[in-house]
Amino acid sequence: MQELVPGGNVALPAGPVQVRVPGRFDVSALVTDAGGKVAGDGDFVFYNQPDAPGARLRDGTLTVDPGALRPGAARVTVAVSAADPDTPLSALPSPALRVTDPDGRALARFTPPRPAGETVLLLAEFYRRGAGWKLRALGQGYADGLAGLARDFGVDVVDESPADPGGGPSGGGDPLRAVNSARAAAGSPPVALDARLTAAARAHAAAMAAAGTLSVQTRDGISVYQRALTAGYAYLSVGEHLVSGPRTPDEFVGYCLESEGARRILCDPAHIHVGLAQVAGGPAGDTYWTALWASPLTAAGLARTAAEVVARTNRERAAAGLRPLAADPRLTAAAQAHSADMVARDFYSHTSPGGAGPRDRAVAAGAARGTIGENIACGQRSPDAVVEGWMNSPGHRANILRAEFTHVGIGLAGGGRAGTYWTQLFGG
Numbered sequence: 389m390q391e392l393v394p395g396g397n398v399a400l401p402a403g404p405v406q407v408r409v410p411g412r413f414d415v416s417a418l419v420t421d422a423g424g425k426v427a428g429d430g431d432f433v434f435y436n437q438p439d440a441p442g443a444r445l446r447d448g449t450l451t452v453d454p455g456a457l458r459p460g461a462a463r464v465t466v467a468v469s470a471a472d473p474d475t476p477l478s479a480l481p482s483p484a485l486r487v488t489d490p491d492g493r494a495l496a497r498f499t500p501p502r503p504a505g506e507t508v509l510l511l512a513e514f515y516r517r518g519a520g521w522k523l524r525a526l527g528q529g530y531a532d533g534l535a536g537l538a539r540d541f542g543v544d545v546v547d548e549s550p551a552d553p554g555g556g557p558s559g560g561g562d563p564l565r566a567v568n569s570a571r572a573a574a575g576s577p578p579v580a581l582d583a584r585l586t587a588a589a590r591a592h593a594a595a596m597a598a599a600g601t602l603s604v605q606t607r608d609g610i611s612v613y614q615r616a617l618t619a620g621y622a623y624l625s626v627g628e629h630l631v632s633g634p635r636t637p638d639e640f641v642g643y644c645l646e647s648e649g650a651r652r653i654l655c656d657p658a659h660i661h662v663g664l665a666q667v668a669g670g671p672a673g674d675t676y677w678t679a680l681w682a683s684p685l686t687a688a689g690l691a692r693t694a695a696e697v698v699a700r701t702n703r704e705r706a707a708a709g710l711r712p713l714a715a716d717p718r719l720t721a722a723a724q725a726h727s728a729d730m731v732a733r734d735f736y737s738h739t740s741p742g743g744a745g746p747r748d749r750a751v752a753a754g755a756a757r758g759t760i761g762e763n764i765a766c767g768q769r770s771p772d773a774v775v776e777g778w779m780n781s782p783g784h785r786a787n788i789l790r791a792e793f794t795h796v797g798i799g800l801a802g803g804g805r806a807g808t809y810w811t812q813l814f815g816g
Contacts, residue, residue, distance in 0.1 A: 389494035389495060389496060389497060390495070390496045390497070391496075391497055391498075392496055392497065392498040392512075392523075392525035393498075393525060394500065394525055394526065394527040394618045395524070395525065395617055395618050395732070395803075396498075396524070396525050397522050397523060397524040397525070398495065398496045398522065398523050399517075399520060399521075399522050400454075400495065400514070400520070400521045400522060400523055401489060401495070402455070402520075403453065403455070403489070403490070404451050404452065404453035404456075404489075404490055405451070405452055405453075405487055405488065405489055405490075405495060405514075405523075406449055406450070406451050406452075406487070406488050406489070406490065407449070407450040407451075407452065407466055407485065407486070407487055407512075408448065408449050408450075408485075408486045408488075409448070409468050409483045409484065409485055409486070409511070410484060410486070411480060411481060411483065411484075412470065412471045412472060412475070412480060413448075413468045413469065413470065413471055413480070413483050414434070414435055414448075414468065414469050414470070414471050415445065415448060415449075415450050415466065415467070415468055416432070416433060416434035416435075416445075416466075416467045416468075416469070416534060417432075417433040417434075417440075417443050417445070417450055417452070417464055417465065417466050417467070418431060418432055418433070418464070418465045418467070418537075418538070418541045418543070419431040419433070419440055419441075419442070419443055419457060419458065419461050419463075419464050420461070420462070420463045420464075420465065420541060420542075420583070421460050421461065421462055421463070422462040422463065422516075423580075423582070424463065424541065424582055424583040424584050424620075425541060425542040425583065426541050426542045426543055427458065427460065427461075429543050431458070431461075431543070432538050432541070432543045433445050433450070434534065440458070441456055441457055441458045441461075442454065442455070442456035442457030442458065442461065442464075443457070443464060450466065452464050452514055454514060454516070454521040462515065462516045463513055463514065463515045463516070463620075464513065464514040464515075465510060465512075465513045465526075465541070465620075466485070466510070466511050466512045466513065466514075467508050467509065467510050467511065467534070467537060468483045468485075468508070468509050468511050469507060469508045469509075469534055470507075476507070477503040477506055477507060477508075477509065478502065478503055478504055478506075481502070482499055482500060482501065482502040482503070483499075483500070483509060483511065484497065484498070484499040485497065485498040485499070485511045485512055485525075487512075487523060495523075496523055496525075498511065498512060498525040498527070500525075500526075500527030501527065501608075503529050504529070504594075504595075504598065504608075506529030506591070506594065508529075508534060508537050509526075509527065509528065509529055510526045510527070510528040510529075510537075510587055510619065511525070511526060511527065512524060512525050512526055513526060513620055515620070524620060526618055526619060526620060527618060528587050528588065528591055528615065528618055528619045529590075529591045529594065537587075540581070540583045540586045540587065540590075541583045542583070563637035563640070563641070563664050564579075564580075564581055564662075564664075566637050566638050566640075566641040567579060567641055567654065567662065567664075570641055570644075570645055570654060570655065571654070571655050574651075574655035575657075576655045576656070576657040577657060577660070579659055579660055579661060579662045579681065580660065580661055580662070581661075581662060581663070581664070582621065582661035582662065582663055582682075583663075584616070584619040584620045584621040584663070585616060585619070585621055585661055585662060585663025585680045585682060586663035586664060586665060587619045587663070588612065588615035588616045588618070588619040588621065588663055588678075588680055589612075589615075589663040589664060589665035589678040589679060589680050590663075590665035590667070590678070591615050591619075592606065592610075592612045592615050592630075592665075592678040593665045593666060593667040593676045593677060593678040594667045594669075594676075595607070595608055595610070596630065596632075596667075596676045596678070597667040597668065597669035597674070597676040598669065600674075602630045602631070602632055602676070603630070604628070604630065605805060611804070611805040611806075611807075612628050612630070612678065612680065613626060613628075613802060613803055613804060613805070613806070613807045613808075614803060614804065614805065616663075616680055616682065616802075616803065617731070617802065617803030618803075621661075621682060621684070622684065622685040622802065622803065623682040623683060623684060623685055623802045623803070624682075624683050624684060624685045624686065624689040624690065624693065624802070625656075625658050625659065625682060625683045625769060625770070625802075625808075626680065626681065626682045626769070626802055626807060626808065627653035627656060627659060627680075627681040627682070627769065628653070628678065628679065628680055628681070629644050629650060629653065629654070629677065629678070629679040629681075630676075630677070630678055631643055631644070631676075631677040631679075632674045632675065632676050632677070633674065633675065634675065634677060635675055637664070640666070640677050640679075641654070644679070653681060654679075654681070656681065658683050659681040659682055659683055660682075660683050660684075661681070661682050661683070661684065662679060662680065662681050662682075663678075663679070663680040664677075664678075664679050665677070665678050665679075685802070690724075690800070693771060693798075693800060694715075694720065694798035694799070694800070695715070696771035696772075697771040697774065697775060697798045697800075697810075697812065698713065698715050698796060698798060699771075700771050700772060700775040701713060701775055701788055701796065701812070704775065704779055704788055704789065705788065705789060708789050710789060710791055711794075713793060713794065713795055713796040713814070714794065714795050714796075715795070715796060715797065715798075716755060716795035716796065716797050716815060717797070718750075718753045718754045718755035718797070719750060719753070719755045719795055719796060719797025719813045719814075719815055720797035720798060720799065720813075721753045721797070722749040722750050722752065722753035722755060722797060722799075722813055723749075723762075723797040723798055723799030723811040723812065723813040724797075724798075724799030724800075724801070724811070725749065725753075725799065726740070726749055726762075726764075726799060726811045726813070727799035727800050727801040727809045727810060727811045728799070728801040730764075730766075730801070730804060730809045730811075731801045731802070731803045731804040731809055734804060734805065736764070736766055736804075736806070736809070737764075738762055738764060746760050746761070746762035746813060747760045749813070750813060750815060755795075755797075755813075755815055757795070757815035757816060758816065759792050759793065759814075759815065759816040760813070760814065760815055761787040761790060761793060761813075761814040762787070762811065762812065762813050762814065763778050763784045763787050763788070763810075763811070763812040763814075764809070764810060764811050764812070765777055765778065765784075765809075765810040766804065766806035766807065766808065766809045766810065767806040767807050767808065768808065768810065769807070769808065774810045775788075778812070787812070787814055788812075790814070790816070792816040793814040793815065793816040794815065794816045795814070795815045795816065796812060796813065796814050796815070797811075797812075797813045797815075798810075798811070798812055798813075799811040799813070
């Protein structure tokens, strides 16, 4: 059996598996496509609707059979709420997810941090990977109950209450309409709401409201970028708005258009998805907003971005009269592994927690060159920005302009405290 941490995953055997959360909890599930949206209301499995193709809820046990899911299904997200609606999750022990095969053999276990003000927790998701399926631990809080969760996944929930007291954008206009109207005016394509980004935005807005302050990293030690990754959205590019004050979606969008930097993020044509959330609270009763804008990580996008870093690097070398660097797939593999490692193990250094350095990584990848050098960076949002930052730093600039280097590999990974982590590994 594998003990999972948030973001950790495990491969699943073929056939059905069973999910249990012992205690006074209700388990529910949402069957979605790769974009995180249901095909219809029948994809929401909960106590009042316990059956869907490939997913069945009986006596608190959820059985998921990936091979029997409806056509187009690529993900099953498992959520938990308090069985007694008058009991807050924070008053219960932290829900402990147990996953077994039909014979009762334990496959995985996950116990997230105890929730605070959340009413629902996204515990885990089953997702398709190639010909098989894997399980990823989430532990993502949700502020406005099963109805709000279902709506953000595309379920048509009838709610006769006049307003949403805290969680989803409400009143003063359709937030997506306001956003896409502003993007159209700037010549940018529309964005689509993504349920995973919305869940991350909601959790971050709630954490800011609880602390009464705007912050990329809230007092629970989690950054808005880590929330996106934990919610299951691996991004290639990301931007965020963290705002307090506006009461309606139209006011929020208008506020974001007032400054050049905020307007650039909202209208960035590279972003194709958005998650939006507002939460009222805090010491002064302010409204806290989080918007997460992103494009998903793909193999083609990763390769394109790395190639742009190499091209920008070679322009700097050409200006200095140096020959260009050739991309080396082995150095690239080592650089990518280091960026992913910095995100996964939450560190920022040329030396990994296990003591490995740039040369160790290059040799392990098969790139046993005589001269090795490395640049790292975090927080930059584009190839131009990261190379410009390196060129403005004497030590990093020296590596880029070192005549002995002949080859280079680029790696980048998103989801850590600083957003995006970059590695540039040189060999000569």
